[in-house]
Amino acid sequence: MAKPFNAKWNRNAKLQKTSGEVYTVVGFGIPADTNFRDANGERRNTCPGASACKAVCFAKQGRYVMPNVKAARDHNLALSQHPNFVGMAVADLGRKRSVNTVRIHDSGDFYSQEYFDKWCAIARALPHLTFYAYTKSLHLQLAGAPANFHVTQSLGGKHDGLVNLRRPHSRIFSTHADRKRARYIDGNVSDSPAIEGVTRIGLVYHGGRHLTPAQKKFFS
Numbered sequence: 076m077a078k079p080f081n082a083k084w085n086r087n088a089k090l091q092k093t094s095g096e097v098y099t100v101v102g103f104g105i106p107a108d109t110n111f112r113d114a115n116g117e118r119r120n121t122c123p124g125a126s127a128c129k130a131v132c133f134a135k136q137g138r139y140v141m142p143n144v145k146a147a148r149d150h151n152l153a154l155s156q157h158p159n160f161v162g163m164a165v166a167d168l169g170r171k172r173s174v175n176t177v178r179i180h181d182s183g184d185f186y187s188q189e190y191f192d193k194w195c196a197i198a199r200a201l202p203h204l205t206f207y208a209y210t211k212s213l214h215l216q217l218a219g220a221p222a223n224f225h226v227t228q229s230l231g232g233k234h235d236g237l238v239n240l241r242r243p244h245s246r247i248f249s250t251h252a253d254r255k256r257a258r259y260i261d262g263n264v265s266d267s268p269a270i271e272g273v274t275r276i277g278l279v280y281h282g283g284r285h286l287t288p289a290q291k292k293f294f295s
Contacts, residue, residue: 081167082150083147084101084102085101085102085104085147085181086100086101089181089264090102090266093176098175098267099176100177101168101174102180103151103177104134104183105151105152105155105180105182105183106148106183107122107132107134107139108120108125109183113187114158119187120186121152121183121184121186122211123185124210124211124234125232126233127232128229128231131247155193160193165201168197169201174204175203175204175205176204176207176270177206179207179208184211185208188215194208195219198221205225205270206223207224207226207270208224208225209229210229211233213228213238214234214237227276228243228244228245229244229245230246230247241274243272243273243274247278247279247280248277248278248280249279249280250279251279260275260276262277263277263278263279
């Protein structure tokens with residue numbers, strides 16, 4: 076068996092802003108919208124539920140395309156397929172005494188049921204930590220998440236028809252004015268709404284690429 080290796084946990088700008096007196100957050104990211112073969116040789120994509128978001132994905136712009144950032148996410152994708160991923164992640168997080176919150180996927184998504192179930196196992200093994208994730212992988216069985224694992228459904232994907240609007244969900248807006256008119260809580264500055272299970276979270280597009288008129292209309 077290959078020698079165990081540590082995950083590349085990160086604290087991007089948003090996670091740093093979220094961290095404070097209440098939350099100390101680290102994130103686990105994998106490459107966004109990337110095709111690969113899993114450990115069983117099966118073809119996968121790291122964002123299997125993505126649709127409209129692909130054209131404006133923040134995780135395919137800016138710092139995310141820098142070689143060191145890309146390498147860290149490639150490393151995590153390989154690690155996620157390791158036979159002892161659950162044990163290694165539990166051990167890694169157990170050594171981070173100051174951390175109390177984990178964001179799963181500041182980039183990428185749950186690419187298979189097996190992978191989602193691994194994160195459920197990690198959360199169950201660390202009940203003193205809070206785990207949270209935005210996901211468009213709504214074709215998976217997500218109901219098995221433990222109480223300390225908060226899942227926010229993300230609109231704008233292939234499986235929008237499966238979104239339960241009475242449960243925590245998020246929408247992308249082109250402007251804050253659009254978000255406010257729709258009465259969605261601001262999820263841009265901090266991840267605390269997702270951590271706390273807020274039902275209506277609005278994420279305003281902030282990538283470097285300008286939205287086309289059609290994209291602005293779609294996200295209004």
